[in-house]
Every structure is written in structure tokens, then in C-alpha cells.
Amino acid sequence: MKIGIDPDCDKSGFALIYQNQTELTTLTFFELFDRFGQLINSFGKDNIKVYVECGFLNKSNWHRKVQGTSAINAKIGERTGANFEKAKKICEMCEYYDLKYIKVKPTRKKLNAVEFKAITKIEKRTNQEMRDALMLVFGR
Structure with missing residues (x-):
């Protein structure tokens, strides 16, 4: 069984591939915790086997590229940091279990719905989190 997780601040993308079955959804952190328990x-x-997209593995100076007010840049930084922390907590959850x-490391370009359907059938x-989660395990 392969599980792909695209962490997000609110609901993370969750994709499960087992034999010929695919589950694709979004889950809160505690729904994910419960789902892992059920699967175990x-x-x-x-x-x-779990594949977690970890944006913190990318080295970037995004704040130097972004133009806008300091409030906008601060909000982007806050969401980026929260997303990174969610990925770290999901990894910690895997260790706990x-x-x-x-x-x-996120390296793929984002797929829109049309591209996703063409590749996966x-x-x-789907939303972006679901698509990203499935692409972590699709074809592995």
C-alpha cells in the first residue's frame, strides 16, 4: 500500500493506492491520524509506505522575489512556515506509528485538472492537494 500526502495548513491531500484501488481525498491532521490508525x-x-511532500527540503529565497507590502510578505511567510511545520508533524506521526x-522534495510542476485526468484516467x-498527493505515489 502506498500513501501520498501533500501537507496543507487546513486539509492535506491524501492519496492511497492499494492493488487496483485508489482513494483520493483531503483530511485534517487528526483525520489523517485516525486514518493511519485504521489502515494499520x-x-x-x-x-x-508513506510519501510526504516536504517543501522545507527546497532551498529558496522566495521573500526576495515577492513584491508587495510587508504585510503581504509576512502573510506568505506565515503560511509557508505553517505548511512546513505540518509536513514535519506528518513525518513525526509516521515515526510515532x-x-x-x-x-x-517537491520538484514537479502543478497539474491542472485536465492534465491530471489525462495522466491518471x-x-x-479533484483539488490541487489531492492531485499533488496522488502524483507522489502514481507509477511507483
Whole structure:
């Protein structure tokens, strides 16, 4: 079983691929915690591998490139930091559950819904977090 997680401040993208089944949704941090518990109880921790997108692995000076007021830049920094912390907490959750996990450096370009459907053949309506989560595990 492969799980891809695209951390987000509110709800993280969650994609699960197991045999010919795919689950694609968004979950709050505690919904994710509960879902991991359910999966471990059903399949065992040795059958689960988690891929977590970790934006903090990218080195960037985004604040030098952004033009705008200091308030706008501060808000961007706040959300970026919160997103990084969410990814770190999800990794910590994997360690707590003793799950195999891989920190993935975000390198792919974002896919829009049309591109996503063409690649995956999934017709379900998706948001960016769901698409990013599935692309972490698609084809692995």
C-alpha cells in the first residue's frame, strides 16, 4: 500500500493506492491520524509506505522575489512556515506509528485538472492537494 500526502495548513491531500484501488481525498491532521490508525489495524504497518511532500527540503529565497507590502510578505511567510511545520508533524506521526516513510522534495510542476485526468484516467473532481498527493505515489 502506498500513501501520498501533500501537507496543507487546513486539509492535506491524501492519496492511497492499494492493488487496483485508489482513494483520493483531503483530511485534517487528526483525520489523517485516525486514518493511519485504521489502515494499520486493517493491513499492518509493514504493508504501508508513506510519501510526504516536504517543501522545507527546497532551498529558496522566495521573500526576495515577492513584491508587495510587508504585510503581504509576512502573510506568505506565515503560511509557508505553517505548511512546513505540518509536513514535519506528518513525518513525526509516521515515526510515532513506526511507518516506513519518505520525505519527497517537491520538484514537479502543478497539474491542472485536465492534465491530471489525462495522466491518471481518474475522472473524479479533484483539488490541487489531492492531485499533488496522488502524483507522489502514481507509477511507483
